[in-house]
Amino acid sequence: AAGVIQSPRHLIxxxxxxxxxxxxxxxxxxxxxxxxxxxxxxxxxxxSFYEKMQSDKGSIPDRFSAQQFSDYHxxxxxxxxxxGDSALYFCASSSGQGASYNSPxxxxxxxxxxxx
Amino acid sequence: xxxxxxxxxxxxxxxxxxxxxDCTYDTSDPSYGLFWYKQPSSGEMIFLIYQGSYDxxxxxxxxxxxxxxxxxxxxxxVISASQLGDSAMYFCAMREGLMEYGNKLVFGAGTILRxxx
Numbered sequence: 246a247a248g249v250i251q252s253p254r255h256l257i258x259x260x261x262x263x264x265x266x267x268x269x270x271x272x273x274x275x276x277x278x279x280x281x282x283x284x285x286x287x288x289x290x291x292x293s294f295y296e297k298m299q300s301d302k303g304s305i306p307d308r309f310s311a312q313q314f315s316d317y318h319x320x321x322x323x324x325x326x327x328x329g330d331s332a333l334y335f336c337a338s339s340s341g342q343g344a345s346y347n348s349p350x351x352x353x354x355x356x357x358x359x360x361x
Numbered sequence: 362x363x364x365x366x367x368x369x370x371x372x373x374x375x376x377x378x379x380x381x382x383d384c385t386y387d388t389s390d391p392s393y394g395l396f397w398y399k400q401p402s403s404g405e406m407i408f409l410i411y412q413g414s415y416d417x418x419x420x421x422x423x424x425x426x427x428x429x430x431x432x433x434x435x436x437x438x439v440i441s442a443s444q445l446g447d448s449a450m451y452f453c454a455m456r457e458g459l460m461e462y463g464n465k466l467v468f469g470a471g472t473i474l475r476x477x478x
Contacts, residue, residue: 276463287452287468288406300463333404337466346458347394347413350466352406 247271249353251336257359258326266321266356268336276300277319278350279311280335288335294319326360333357364388365453365469372474374443381428382438382472384453392458395436396466397427400450409451412436443476450474 250269258264270277276295280288281304290303294313305311308326313319323330334357337350366385374380386395397409412420412427420427428437440447453469 278463278465287470288466290465290467293463293465295463300460301465303465335406337406339463345460345462346392346456346464347411349396349408349411350456351408352398354405357404 249336249338249351251334251353251356253356254354255357255359257361259361260326260328262326262360264323264326264358266323266334266336266358268319268321268338268353270317270319270336270338271351274338274340274351275317276339277313277317278337278339279305279319279321280337280352282333282335282355284332291321323358328360331358331360364467365455367453367469367472369472370470372472374440374447374474374476376445376476376478377442379439379441380443380474382440382451382453382474384436384438384469386434386436386453386455388434388455388457390457390459394456395427395429396454396456397425397436397438398452398454398468399447400452400471402449406452410438440474445476445478448474448476 278293279291282288291305293301297313311321333355337352393414395412399407410422410425412429426439450471452471454466456464
């Protein structure tokens with residue numbers, strides 16, 4: 246079965262640079278979520294999109310922005326990178342129809358961002 | 362307030378024995394779902410099992426079962442016949458039915474499980 250595809254798998258950037266992470270949800274999934282997981286921590290919710298509109302916002306820094314495109318893929322744009330942005334970034338998807346809380350989020354393998 | 366609490370930072374279990382990972386949650390929403398995810402050292406997040414707030418029976422998926430005690434707001438994961446490949450971080454998570462769609466998952470701090478041979 247098709248899964249959530251994230252690219253790149255690994256990314257190394259320097260401070261103050263920009264990074265773009267991409268996410269391709271499972272086919273027919275219309276909701277995308279972004280999470281940030283620091284070393285030894287639980288995943289923290291950043292932002293989500295349903296049908297290309299932002300549906301919820303968590304602890305996403307102002308330096309980050311995201312969008313969902315017409316083909317439902319999503320991109321997380323990160324500017325003015327800081328050392329503290331080094332983390333594993335997950336994208337997850339779900340079907341929004343009639344399943345507001347009782348279906349799991351399916352996660353991609355994550356993008357490991359290292360800021361030096 | 363913490364929505365999901367996992368009080369066991371780390372657990373050891375002997376191979377082939379059963380182990381229970383604790384999870385308590387806090388919500389005032391009558392509609393919610395509880396989930397367990399496994400995260401091996403390679404980093405991927407693997408969905409294991411789901412329990413809905415209106416489900417009368419405890420969920421089971423192969424060697425995984427969820428001990429759901431609604432009045433106590435607990436949703437413990439039971440792994441039977443532990444295998445070496447079960448060594449990983451385990452997260453308990455919740456989705457509340459606050460919105461019509463797109464409700465996020467909120468995670469607990471996780472429990473590291475080590476299976477000994």
